[in-house]
Amino acid sequence: MKRYDAIIIGSGQAGNPLAKQLAKAGKKTAIIEKSFVGGTCINSGCTPTKTMIGAARMAYMAKRAQEFGVPSDPAQIDFKKVLDRKNEVVSSFRESALKALTETPGLDLLTGAASFTGHKTLQVQYTDGSTETLAAELICINTGARPVIPPVKGLTDVPYLTSTTLLDVGEKPAHLLILGSGYIAMEFGQMFRRFGSEVTILERAPRILTKEDEDVAEAVAEILKEDGITIITSAQVKEAARQQEKISLTFEVDGTKQTVSGSHLLIGAGRAPDTGTLQLAQTGVATDEKGYIIVNDQLETNVEGIYALGDVKGGPAFTHISYNDHLIVAQHILEKKHSSIKNRPVPYCMFTDPELGRIGLTEKEAGEKGFNIKVAKLPLTKVARGIESGETRGLMKAVVNADTGQILGASILSVSGGEIMSVLQIAMMGHMTYDEIRNNIFAHPTFTESLNNLFMTLDND
Incomplete structure (x- = not known):
């Protein structure tokens, strides 16, 4: 048995x-x-998808070029x-991550x-088939998550793709069918539509993006439909079948x-x-009914000295949350600080075009928590920079505590939506009131400047 710290x-x-950090x-x-070193983000998540989304936007803008007086024939x-x-981008990121690990003294x-x-104690089965037993008093689990395959009749008999395998599809799909309407479905759907694929999204719920406010989800749906994507909601998929060179889905609405x-x-x-x-x-680590590892606010499991970080522990499944998890564990172990995941801000973006930047509570969540709220909304058609640059699709929305003026949350569906949202995140962290943003x-002309106008919409409330 080989022992590590x-x-x-x-x-x-x-x-x-x-x-x-532990090795150093x-x-x-x-x-x-x-x-592959780097996890989901580098290999099958953020890095490859955003690289391809960048190409898809170039195709979209090339098709729009004549609107701006620029001759184009894509x-x-x-x-x-x-x-x-x-x-090439994935390989570059992966090699950089690999080099950083292998060049760290004291790290195997x-x-x-x-x-x-x-x-x-752990057994490692190496790629050459050999095994080795390891032990350590400190063990951290960062194994991530995998796609869920729903129990649809015939699905295992058709050549379906996941968010990982679709990245390496050898040909552009003629007609891409998508089961589900979460962030992955939205991003891939719009991206392949811009590459020229026909796209149909089937969602079993009455609307897409059920975690977002209804007006925000509706605005995203309208943008995707404008791009030529077919969205079918309340679709209960019953069967999948292969018919010659095509895949057919039978569903009920x-x-x-x-x-x-x-x-x-x-x-x-x-x-x-x-x-x-x-x-x-085998080591006594507890999980919940869905298999997620249960942790406390310091990310420690029920077994002292074993921690779980990132998607494997449940909660928000975002790269930046995983990265922040490591800071909390490192501070807890190396500096004896009582850093905690409790009440930390959870910003995130959906990288459709325009992108959706989110922070804090939705209007629905704020209402359910009993806050007395005011809601500010501004369509991008009233944003000067949006008009000037031809980017008027989307909206800005913020939820405010009517009693204190504190910003409770925001949904920014806009070009650079994540960057604009980050301004409000910092304001929330600094306990700035909405009127301080309004008068700042x-x-x-910037998109962020329209936060003035967004909060001016509350002046008549």
Whole structure:
């Protein structure tokens, strides 16, 4: 048995920086990765998708160029070149992450699959088939999540794609069918539509983006429909089948049976914790009914000295949350600080175009919590920079505590929506009131400047 001071399982956006910090602090550390270094973000999430979304926006703007008086005749998209560029960016990021790990003194990178065999003991099955037993008093789990495949009749018999495998599809889909309407479905749907694919989204709920306010979700839906995407809600998918070169889905809407066929099928029905092979029961780590590892506010499990970080622990499944998790654990272990995940801000973006930046409470959540609220809304058609740049799709929305003037949350559906949202996040962290934002000086003409006008809409309330 090989002993370490610390073992990290998974080299995602929490595991990598935490492993380096522990090693630099003098702890003999091992990080175990069964696939590529960098986790979901670098290999099958943020990096590849945003690289391809960038290409899709270029195609979109090329088609719009004549609106601006710029002669254009966009040639057929070279989809192979899009994929090649994506692969180059991913390889660059991955190699950088790999180099950072392998050049850290006191840190061993082990390539293989880990599973618990007892209390704080692990077996690693290496890629060459050999195995080794490891032990450490400090173990951190950062194994992430995997796509959920819904129990639809016939689905296992058709060549469906996930958010990972779609990134390496060898050809541009002629007609992409998407099950689900979360952030992954929205981003992929718009991206492939801009590449020239026909796109149909099927959602079993009455509307898309059920975690967002209804008016925000409706605004996103209108943008996607304007882009030529078909969205079918309240669609209960009953069966999937392969018909020659096509995939057909049979579904019901309000009891009426319908069928749609496409060349490719993307499953975007959510994600589940990647804990199946860890054998957590062997070391006594508790999970909830969905398999997520249960942690306290310092991210420690019920077993002292074992922590869980990132998507595997449940809660907001975002790269920046995973990265912040490592800071909390590092401070707790190395500096004996009582840093906590409790009440930390949870900003996030959906990278459609325009993108949706979100922070704090939605209007619905604020109402359910009993706040006396005021709601500020401003369509992008009233934003000077939006008009000037031809980007008038979307809206800005903020929820305010009517009693204190504090900003409770915001939804910014706009070009640079995430950047604008971040301004409000900082304001919320600094306990600025909405009228301080309304009266503040922002550079003109910027999208952020329209926060003045957004909060001016409350003057007549």
